Amino acid sequence: MRMFLILAAGALFGVGLIVSGMTDPARVIGFLDFAGDWNPALAFVMAGAVVIFGLGQAILRKNEVRLFTTALPDTSPRPVSKRMLLGSAIFGIGWGLSGICPGPALANLPLMHREVLVFTPLMLAGMAAAQRLFDLDR
Amino acid sequence: MNEYLEPLIGGALIGLGSLLAMAASGKVPGISGIAGHILRRPPGDTAWRVVFVIGLIGAAAIASALRLGSGDFAIPGGRSLTVYAIAGLLVGFGARVGGGCTSGHGVCGIGSGAKDGIVYTIVFFGTATLTVFVWNLIAGGASAG
Numbered sequence: 001m002r003m004f005l006i007l008a009a010g011a012l013f014g015v016g017l018i019v020s021g022m023t024d025p026a027r028v029i030g031f032l033d034f035a036g037d038w039n040p041a042l043a044f045v046m047a048g049a050v051v052i053f054g055l056g057q058a059i060l061r062k063n064e065v066r067l068f069t070t071a072l073p074d075t076s077p078r079p080v081s082k083r084m085l086l087g088s089a090i091f092g093i094g095w096g097l098s099g100i101c102p103g104p105a106l107a108n109l110p111l112m113h114r115e116v117l118v119f120t121p122l123m124l125a126g127m128a129a130a131q132r133l134f135d136l137d138r
Numbered sequence: 139m140n141e142y143l144e145p146l147i148g149g150a151l152i153g154l155g156s157l158l159a160m161a162a163s164g165k166v167p168g169i170s171g172i173a174g175h176i177l178r179r180p181p182g183d184t185a186w187r188v189v190f191v192i193g194l195i196g197a198a199a200i201a202s203a204l205r206l207g208s209g210d211f212a213i214p215g216g217r218s219l220t221v222y223a224i225a226g227l228l229v230g231f232g233a234r235v236g237g238g239c240t241s242g243h244g245v246c247g248i249g250s251g252a253k254d255g256i257v258y259t260i261v262f263f264g265t266a267t268l269t270v271f272v273w274n275l276i277a278g279g280a281s282a283g
Binding site for chain 1: 141142144145146147148149150151152153154155156157158159160161162163164165166167169170173174177178185186189190191192193194195196197198199200201202206207208210211212213214215217219221222223224225226227228229230231232233234235236237238239240241243244245246247248249250251252253254255257258259261262263264265266267268269270271273274
């Protein structure tokens, strides 16, 4: 049952990416292009996701709802680290170059566009490299 | 459909999927963290993460086949496959070193009001917009010349 819910969660996420337009690099880059012909559509994706997730987790926490005795994760802020600031900056450069972030990199795989077939395996390689280099494999 | 309604509905589905994944796994479900953990050596608790990714890719394939959303996929401004190769490495490397991506820091971090997630999101939005600005400056200059 737990695995079925997680499969459903992944499916909701995947359908959401396709419906939202996050899988279109031109639209993502248009959203990031404040100085040019700015396309605000993807602000609505972020707004919809943040509001539903935010309200939902607040309700779950307030009522101490637990699925299969699983406690919700601790999301209290941790100190901002230089390593993570640097990583986020690097991630942003890659996102701005391509218009693809990790969710759309996976959701676009079935459509087999050349750019994605190059991008996604190298994204996974970059992840593996980061984990070796910064000892994140613990 | 309205050009802002689809993004809003899609975003709500992403938020709902994230919420359900968090409640069922007990973890903050960022995509880069999920993918990264599957690549860990030695492997950790990978079963639920693999199931999540199968659900995501499978449902995306079905949604595309059913023509949900616009179905658009366009590459703007003369970006070559080499650019996509470099960008893929930067996105994967940066998201893991940065501890999250658009979903983990963006949706979950901002959604739960975590100050650190908000700071990292501002940083990657900042460098992404700056990168698009510089790209257009160089590409615009190149095409004008």
